[in-house]
Amino acid sequence: MKKIALNICACVLLVVSWSCSTDRDDELGPVSFLEIKNFIYDGMQLYYLYKPDVPELANDFFESRDERNDFLNSFDTPESFFYNGLVAPVDRFSFITDDYRELERSFAGISKTSGIEYGLSLDRNDPNFAFAWVRYVLPDTPASEAGVERGMLFNSINGERLTTTANADGTYSLSARSRELLNLDTFSIDLAEFDANDDLQPTGESIALTQVEYTENPVFIAKTLTVNNRKIGYLMYNAYRRNFDVELNNAFAQFESDGIEDLVLDLRYNGGGSVETAIDLTSMITGQFNGQIITKQRWNPEIQAVLESENPESLIDRFDNTISNGNAINSLNLTRLFVIGTGSTASASELTITGLDPYIDVKTVGTTTVGKFQASITLYDSDDFTRNDKSLNPRHFYAIQPLVYTYENADGVVGPPTGISPDFELREDLSNLGILGESNEPLLSLALDQILGRSHAGKSRSGIKVEPFKSVENPGIDFQRMYIDQLPKALQNQRKL
Secondary structure (H helix, E strand, O other), rough: OOOOOOOOOHHHHHOOOOOHHOOOHHOHHHHHHHHHHHHHHHHHHHHOOOOOOOOOHOOOOOOHHHHHHHHHOOOOOOOHHHHHHOOOOOOOOOOEEOHHHHHHHOOEEEEEEOOOEEEEEEEOOOEEEEEEEEEEOOOOOOHOOOOOOOOOOOEOOOOOOOOEOOOOOOOOOEEEHHHHHHHEEEEEEEEEEEEEEEEEEEEEEEEEEEEEEHHHHOOOEEEEEEEEEEEEEEEEEEEEOOHHHHEEEEEHHHHHHOOOEEEEOHHHHHEEHHHHHHHHHHHHHHHOOOOEEEEEEOOHHHHHHHHHOOOHHHHHEEEOEEEOOEEEOOOOOOOOEEEEEOOOOOHHHHHHHHHHHHOOEEEEOOOOHHHHHHEEEEEEOOOOOOOOOOOOOOOOOOOEEEEEEEEEEOOOOOOOOOOOOOOOEEEOEEEOOOOOOOOHHHHHHHHHHHHOOOHHHHHHHOOOOOOOOOOOHHHHHHHHHEEEOOOOHHHOOOOOO
16 A cells, blocks of 8 residues: 555654744734735645635636735735635634644644643533533643542632633634633632532632643553453543554554453544544554555545546555554454544544444444544645745744545545434533543443443433533644645645646
8 A cells, every 4th residue: 555644753843943933923014924825825725625615716716916915915814814715614624823833743742731631611501601621631740740630620710710702603612811811831720519409619629730841642541441251442542643653553462462352442532633543543453454445535626636647546545554663553353343432523533433334343432523524734835835845934834724635435435524423322421420441431331331232221310411612722723633744746846736
């Protein structure tokens, strides 16, 4: 199989000089903004998946460069131009960043964090307020050292309530002030709990925290459970990151050594990541389908025509037998898989499910997934839109992450935009979240019930169900990502078709 190189190399990230990270805002005047907008337009006109749906991206839409510049200048900022001028209404996931170094670090799992990974929900009594609940705590972080635990709730930071703003469509977004509070370098979370009426009340307890630079290993839990004399692997995997492929492969080596008979893949908080890592993961789970088709890509009509003519194999992702560093994949040769998914499960996670579905019995547990079945790529302001091209514009750090292709699985099935519905439905319950990786944790317990053929007595219990609050941060950077790192060779070194 000819692999498209999809990894964001750790060595590239390490050589990024943060001494040059001075704020360039003062250097960006109207001319510079026009320069940035022209790069954005060129990239979107060439590669955007939904180009046919945006009239302004048609190759013959503008009669002159001046007319095009007038259109670009009608938007105040690169951000408003991107979102309001070029992104198609159907597109929920393309995004722009004013600092591609931050984006690259995010892809590698590097961030400033206190160690709390949290979800946000609206206060049921007043949607102008929100509260956070701790999903999990990263090891060896200020939060873990301070005793923060999964299931803790907080609705204030430094004594200030988390608030929302209403959107025109009737939904709510976290307020700018609350986003600022959640990103402070030092802060205190003010804990809360539900009373007998399921109303949130402060406990009077606060926990002081600091944010530190941290690299998160997405292989959060990998263990073998022995239940009713049956060995069952459990993997909680929280992001598809190329720089942790070795750790992922090692987890499967341990499963293989343990002789597991079934696997529960927990993707409940996994918003996606590298396409190539997703391909490798499907091969680790199986192994008996090497070289067969997992997905077939569909780009915009112009790009699709180029690839079909010059390199049709680049449109196909196949099961493989090596990871990015050339090491052999440790495969389990399973014929069935149980996946835990939720409304935070997206993108490369959904590719794993749909890609395997034609080959093995895949059962999902939890709630409906996001429904993102498109891949994106980072485009930079250079002649060939790559990061390392000598023509990379030194005057700014803007990059765009547009959707560039959708895909179908080997059976020709495209995932539904409404998400993958669970075979066995159970929503997380704030009154009974359980300990991740323990056999009595509700969602894992439900998966084990299906494996072992036992009834699930807890399925109908009442409790405080979590309705995720999705408009938290920039959705492109924080979640719902599936990306390729390089364009197929047939498309490289092109500025325009």
